[in-house]
Each structure stands twice: as C-alpha cells, then as structure tokens.
Amino acid sequence: MKKRVLLVEDEPNIIEAITFLLSREGWHVDTQKDGATAVKRVRELQPDLLMLDHMLPGKSGLDILKELRSDDQFKSLPILMLTARGQMRDRAEAEAAGVSRFMTKPFSNTEVLAAVRDLMRN
Amino acid sequence: MMREGLTGSRIRERRGMVGLKQAELASRIGISASYLNLIEHNRRRIGGKLLLNIASALGVDPSALTEGAEAALIAKLREAASAAQLPKVDVGNADEFAGRFPGWAEVLAAGYRRIGALERTVEALSDRLSHDPKLAASVHELLSTAAAIRSTASILADDKKITTEWRDRFHSNLDQDSRRLAESSKALVNYLDSQSTEQGDHTVGSPREEVDFFLADNNYSFESLETGATTVDELVVQSEGLVSESARHIAKGILQQLKLDANDVGLKNLQYQLELVGLDPILLATHFAVSVSTILRRLGSLTDLNAGLVVCDRTGSLLFRKPTKGFTIPRFDAPCALLPLFDGLSNVGQISHGRVALAGRSEVEFEIFAVAEPVSKPSYNSAPLIQATMLAVPLSSGKASTLPRATEIGATCRVCPKEDCPARREPSILSSGF
Numbered sequence: 001m002k003k004r005v006l007l008v009e010d011e012p013n014i015i016e017a018i019t020f021l022l023s024r025e026g027w028h029v030d031t032q033k034d035g036a037t038a039v040k041r042v043r044e045l046q047p048d049l050l051m052l053d054h055m056l057p058g059k060s061g062l063d064i065l066k067e068l069r070s071d072d073q074f075k076s077l078p079i080l081m082l083t084a085r086g087q088m089r090d091r092a093e094a095e096a097a098g099v100s101r102f103m104t105k106p107f108s109n110t111e112v113l114a115a116v117r118d119l120m121r122n
Numbered sequence: 123m124m125r126e127g128l129t130g131s132r133i134r135e136r137r138g139m140v141g142l143k144q145a146e147l148a149s150r151i152g153i154s155a156s157y158l159n160l161i162e163h164n165r166r167r168i169g170g171k172l173l174l175n176i177a178s179a180l181g182v183d184p185s186a187l188t189e190g191a192e193a194a195l196i197a198k199l200r201e202a203a204s205a206a207q208l209p210k211v212d213v214g215n216a217d218e219f220a221g222r223f224p225g226w227a228e229v230l231a232a233g234y235r236r237i238g239a240l241e242r243t244v245e246a247l248s249d250r251l252s253h254d255p256k257l258a259a260s261v262h263e264l265l266s267t268a269a270a271i272r273s274t275a276s277i278l279a280d281d282k283k284i285t286t287e288w289r290d291r292f293h294s295n296l297d298q299d300s301r302r303l304a305e306s307s308k309a310l311v312n313y314l315d316s317q318s319t320e321q322g323d324h325t326v327g328s329p330r331e332e333v334d335f336f337l338a339d340n341n342y343s344f345e346s347l348e349t350g351a352t353t354v355d356e357l358v359v360q361s362e363g364l365v366s367e368s369a370r371h372i373a374k375g376i377l378q379q380l381k382l383d384a385n386d387v388g389l390k391n392l393q394y395q396l397e398l399v400g401l402d403p404i405l406l407a408t409h410f411a412v413s414v415s416t417i418l419r420r421l422g423s424l425t426d427l428n429a430g431l432v433v434c435d436r437t438g439s440l441l442f443r444k445p446t447k448g449f450t451i452p453r454f455d456a457p458c459a460l461l462p463l464f465d466g467l468s469n470v471g472q473i474s475h476g477r478v479a480l481a482g483r484s485e486v487e488f489e490i491f492a493v494a495e496p497v498s499k500p501s502y503n504s505a506p507l508i509q510a511t512m513l514a515v516p517l518s519s520g521k522a523s524t525l526p527r528a529t530e531i532g533a534t535c536r537v538c539p540k541e542d543c544p545a546r547r548e549p550s551i552l553s554s555g556f
Contacts, residue, residue, distance in 0.1 A: 011266045011267075011269070011270055013270035013274060013295040013298065013299055014266065014269055014270045014273065016274075016291065016292070016295060017270060017273035017274045017277060017292075017295075018273065020277060020288060020292075021273070021277065024281075055262060082269075084261070084262040084265035084266050084269070091549075104265075104549065104550070105265045105266055105268065105269035106237070106265055106268040106269035106271075106272045106273075107269060107272075107273075108206070108272065108273075108276065109273055109276045109277065109280070110276075112273075
C-alpha cells in the first residue's frame with residue numbers, strides 16, 4: 001500500500017511540482033490549499049507525512065503545527081515545514097512547536113526528496 | 123549518442139528568414155532534402171565544406187551559424203549544471219541537451235538567469251526583512267515563485283522520461299511563474315520607490331542607516347571638506363538625512379577621520395602616485411609616511427577605483443561600509459566570517475593581500491588588501507584598541523592570474539548559497555543549485 005502524504009500549500013505550481021516528484025517516488029499525494037481546514041483534513045486522511053507551508057490563508061502553518069502536536073494522536077507524525085520565511089525566529093518557533101524538519105524556499109528537489117526519505121527512515 | 127550543437131537550428135532559422143524551402147536549399151548545395159532535414163534538427167554533425175556551402179547559399183558568414191548565442195546558451199547550461207552539483211558527465215552533456223532540445227534549453231537557461239537575479243535581489247533586501255513586514259511579504263511572494271520555477275525546471279532537466287502531458291503542463295507553469303516573477307519584482311521595486319519618496323531615505327531605519335544613506339548620497343566623496351571649504355560640523359548640520367543625534371555623532375567621527383586622512387594624503391597626489399607605482403598600499407604608505415590603513419581609506423575615496431571599503435573594531439562590529447557593485451556588506455546581519463577583514467584582528471600589523479570571489483557568482487572577483495592596526499595611544503597593561511580595514515577593488519581579468527586562488531566568500535550566511543561552509547552560523551534562505 002502506498003504511503004500517504006498530505007501537502008498543505010497554497011502555491012499551485014509548487015503543489016504540481018511536489019505532487020509529481022513524490023508520486024514518481026511511489027507516494028500517494030493529497031493536497032490542501034487552505035490552512036483553516038487543514039487540521040480537519042489531517043484527521044480524515046491520517047497521512048504518513050505532512051508537508052506544511054508556513055504562510056497559508058485561513059490559518060498559519062505554525063498554528064496548524066501547534067494544534068496537531070497538542071493532540072496525542074499526531075505527536076509523532078513527521079511534519080516537514082516548507083517556508084520562504086527563513087528567519088531564525090520562525091525556525092526557533094517551529095522547532096519549539098515540534099516541527100520535524102524545516103526547509104526554506106527556494107528549495108531544491110533533491111533536498112525535498114532527501115528530507116522526505118530521512119523523515120520516513122526515522 | 124551524438125553530440126550536436128544548435129547549428130542545425132540556426133540553419134533552419136536562417137533558411138526561413140530568406141524564404142527558401144528545405145528542398146530548394148538542399149538542391150543548391152547538392153545534398154538530399156532528408157539529409158538537410160537531419161542537419162536542421164541537429165541530428166547530424168556539420169562542418170567543413172558543407173557548412174561553407176550552406177552559409178554561402180544562405181548569404182551569411184559561417185560563424186553566424188556556429189557561434190554566438192549557442193556558446194552563451196551552453197555556457198549558461200553548464201553553469202546551471204555545476205551549481206546543481208550534477209556529475210561531470212552530465213555537465214559535459216550540456217551541448218547535447220541544447221542541441222536536441224533547443225527550446226527547453228532556452229527555458230532552463232532563462233530560468234537559471236532569473237533565479238540568479240532573484241538571489242541577488244534577496245541578498246540586497248534580506249537585511250531589511252525583519253524590519254519591514256510588507257517587504258517580508260513581498261519577498262515571500264518572490265521566493266515562493268522562485269521555488270516553483272526551480273522545482274519545475276529541475277524536473278524538466280532531470281526527468282528524461284516525462285510524459286508529454288506533464289511536460290506541457292510544466293512548460294505552461296514555467297511561463298506563468300516567469301510572468302508572475304516579473305510582476306512581483308516590479309511591484310516590489312514600486313513599493314521601495316514609494317517608500318523612498320514618502321519617507322525620505324533618512325528615516326528608513328537605524329542611525330547607522332542614516333549615516334549609510336548620508337555617505338551614499340554624497341557618493342562617499344566630500345571635496346569641500348578635503349579642500350577646507352567646509353567644516354565637519356557644517357556638513358553634518360546641513361545634512362537633512364542625519365536626523366538622530368546618534369547618526370550625527372557617527373557621521374562626525376567618519377568625517378573627522380576623512381579630514382585627517384586628507385591632510386596627510388591628498389587625493390590628486392594619491393592618484394598621481396597610484397599611476398606611478400600601481401596598486402601597492404605598502405609602497406604608497408611608505409611614500410606618504412602614513413599607515414597602510416590610511417592608504418586603504420584614501421584609496422576607498424578615489425572615485426575612479428570604484429572600490430569597496432569596510433572597517434571594523436576588534437569585536438568585529440562594522441564601523442564603516444562602502445559597498446560597490448557586486449560587493450555587498452550587510453547592514454544588520456553579521457558579515458561573512460571568511461572576509462579577510464577579520465584576519466588581521468588576531469595578527470595586528472599583518473597586511474593581507476589576495477582575491478575573493480562571491481559564492482554563487484564566481485565571475486565577480488575582487489582584489490583585496492586588509493590590515494588591522496592600533497588606534498589607541500600606547501598604555502601599560504591594556505590591550506590596544508584596534509581597527510581592521512579592508513579595501514576591495516574590482517578585479518580585471520588580466521590581473522587575476524597573478525594573484526593566489528580566490529577565497530569564496532558571501533555577504534552574510536542567510537543569503538549565501540555556499541553549502542558545507544565551515545564558517546556558516548545559520549542556514550541560508552537560498553539553496554545551491556537544482
């Protein structure tokens with residue numbers, strides 16, 4: 001059975017590129033553009049991996065991360081945060097909230113794939 | 123697999139321009155139309171007499187079919203491949219890729235150029251990000267678009283088995299994102315322009331920024347002060363940009379130093395000696411009987427030299443920064459720890475001379491001189507206060523070969539693409555290569 005990743009990202013062409021990349025790697029990719037209902041979607045889909053943009057309409061990636069980590073069910077869910085906000089403060093906040101990996105845009109495909117493989121190995 | 127260039131594509135293009143059908147041209151040069159078709163689709167190598175005949179039939183110089191944009195395109199693809207740290211064998215295949223897929227090659231090269239331009243924009247602006255939320259949002263938009271372009275272009279470059287449907291879709295995405303990038307960049311420039319108009323440069327930020335703008339507005343040149351026509355106090359009072367007391371204090375210190383330097387080394391005299399002995403700060407310091415750091419500061423004032431100049435104290439805090447094209451010195455973030463400026467802090471009096479290249483922009487190189495010297499009066503049992511000074515002169519290609527290998531430096535870690543750097547303090551918001 002294919003591993004399932006939920007990509008929460010509002011940039012359509014990043015969604016297409018990552019969907020292509022991960023599908024090629026054998027993943028089943030679900031996508032979500034809106035931050036407001038992202039947590040609900042995670043509960044429905046129970047993904048093996050969550051890829052989360054930092055700046056989203058409706059609710060920020062950081063708030064989604066905090067909400068998920070406050071739920072025992074998602075404490076160990078691998079969460080890869082993709083963001084153009086590379087400041088140390090944002091990174092520190094995400095790490096404090098329990099992000100598994102933090103990656104800044106513009107990232108390379110190689111980095112994304114390596115991070116995904118690494119997260120699934122651990 | 124064959125290695126072909128874009129010569130065939132150029133022949134096809136030229137033939138179209140002169141209105142010849144493929145069969146007509148083939149007939150004129152004595153080959154079959156099917157063979158010409160292979161040539162025009164870069165499936166057959168071409169050179170020698172056949173190339174001369176085709177050029178003659180098309181009424182162009184043979185070099186017009188084999189040189190120019192093709193070489194530039196292949197060089198750009200190789201640069202992109204190297205930046206992506208692709209294996210050497212793949213880098214060497216750039217000409218084959220350009221030959222087989224000239225349209226895609228142009229798209230990739232254009233994308234790579236756009237990303238390079240974007241990275242330079244980000245470098246110049248990143249210092250201000252945390253001070254301006256609107257600017258941060260604009261740059262976020264730019265970086266997201268760049269991420270989409272980068273990821274998409276990388277898929278097109280790497281995946282040889284991509285289906286036509288996906289390829290067309292990604293091509294369309296690249297087109298959309300390129301337009302979006304252009305619009306976002308324009309909007310950002312308009313925003314910055316409006317900021318400048320509405321607020322005036324002097325209110326942009328810290329006292330240090332006020333001083334930086336004051337110096338830049340005067341092109342780092344104060345002729346009236348050098349000639350004695352005005353005083354330091356007059357210059358500071360007259361400046362509308364120096365609003366805060368702190369800024370005026372900092373500016374006074376810089377101008378007083380400049381006045382002292384000018385008394386010791388007149389710019390016209392320095393220019394004359396520079397032409398006599400060349401760019402040799404030790405010889406110049408000996409001639410004028412001044413310190414090497416004085417000479418470096420004076421050389422930094424020579425408009426024709428177009429040099430960057432940076433001064434720090436023994437804590438590494440920057441006291442003076444004069445950027446020049448390609449040589450960026452961050453306003454807020456700590457600069458690159460590999461700057462030769464800092465070498466002298468632990469070797470007072472040692473004069474560093476070498477060249478540096480900017481990470482990710484190896485074509486931009488500077489000849490540098492750096493020295494740290496005491497600035498306090500001698501006293502017992504106390505370490506002297508020292509200042510380090512570094513001059514960065516844009517390097518002409520001819521001189522590069524006489525200097526040691528360039529040290530690769532960045533502006534500041536956050537915008538430096540150099541991975542695995544031993545001096546890295548924090549991750550970069552850029553990434554290196556596809």
